[in-house]
Amino acid sequence: MKILIATHKPYQMPDEPGYYPIMVGSDLRDQIPAGYLKDNAGQNISKMNPFYNELTALYWAKYNLQNEDIVGLVHYRRYLGSKAGHDLDNILSESQIREDLSKVDVLLPKQRNYYIENQKNHYLNAHKNEPYFVMADVIKEKFPDYYDAFIKMGQSKRAHLFNMSIMNQNNFQAYTSFMFDVLKEVEQRIPYREYEGQEQRVFGFLSERLMDTWLYTERKTFSEYPVVTIEKTNWIDKGTQFLKRKFFKNSSKKVHF
Template sequence: MKIKIMVAAHKEFPMPKNKDLYMPVLVGATKNYKEGINYQRDDEGKNISLKNPNFNELTAVYWAWKNLDADAIGLVHYRRLFSKGGKRELDNILNKEQIEQLLDKAPIVLPKKRKYYIESNYSHYVHAHPEEPLAVTRDVIAENYPRYLDAFDQVMHKTSAHMFNMFIMKKKEFNQYSEWLFDVLFKVEDRIDISEYSVQDARVFGFLAERLMDVWIICNEKKFVESKWIQIGDRKLVPKAINFLKRKFITNSEKRTHF
């Protein structure tokens, strides 16, 4: 089985040693290109590289959908990768044999769910980002993919989700997911104005996609397996927790919850 796991990066960073399995991809290559970074560029062939400030790692997903030939395709991040568990080190990530074993069980591999406990997926999103894109996403799904609407509402009410836009999928499932995901996101893009968004909030389509993975999985009753994952380097958990509390109780205190 030919498996390609893209490692999305916007700068040079230590990469997995198995170059046949792991493919470093320079996302937003047109803007982020620097001499000496010998990664696959996301601006070759048919691409949306220029949309990287708003689509994040999804520009690598789009590039792979349109240009990459493999039996299974995956996406991880330069600091966040599927692992065997244990130490947060590059020599502890999944190898080809382990990935094949997972794909023998199901055509889709996802990271273990992130649990919010006191937050729903909806409230967690609106406490961190402008609400409008999420509401427009629901409208787009209702109008264009009505059979997905119940799954969307289910996911919004849940307190856990498969996050990070990380996955490994057999080619059939990857093509199906990409076709649906980008059609939804491009339709949302046509309806919202993000010109006044902060740099962080302007990454909106990557954030939306994190919530749409489970919608697609549930609606299509796709079989999947979960894998442990590790984050290389400092996770900065305390600052993240402080920022979360500020967003929840101060910045976004007047936002409504209706899903």
């Protein structure tokens, strides 16, 4: 079992067995801390990290961790846990992961509920609109079996976000094949290298809408867990930014922080 902890900098890491820090965008870093995995070994897209964000770790895992029974991805400051909070002692243990995956297909963070807007509008209010519509076209044209679930995802106020999940090898390969095939086609159709600021991370943002699309199309079972956040969230700032994106379309946009 390998649960990758995607990070772009040295950081406090858990001692729990099964968790391995991986430096995303290793090809672009001057130094890699001792003991950290690198996403530029073997088949990889490490150089695409500015555009794919933590997905470069998932891509590396897809082709370089094929002998693992269980594969997952969390973030250096976000983990799946037994209860919400800021304590690394509360992240899922190796034994709990194995036990829970004997009952369901995928372990996921609790769905984020946006209450006053659906997932489609949330994306469009926060990001450039073209990539979302291009991805919808790609799914409709190239992956029609997934299109109904994609539309339903967009209409829902809830979604599994953060690109965090834990699953067995077969499900991991199926999910990542779908996700990267979709994103690769979108990559051919948008001028992503011209994007600036946070919009550069376009494929990381788009992929958050693909987990539920895959999950519900393939009728996978799942369990949800609270998110252990190592850094405390400024909910006043987060709420203010959310309302600005929704009601003041021309204001500066701040998404993940």
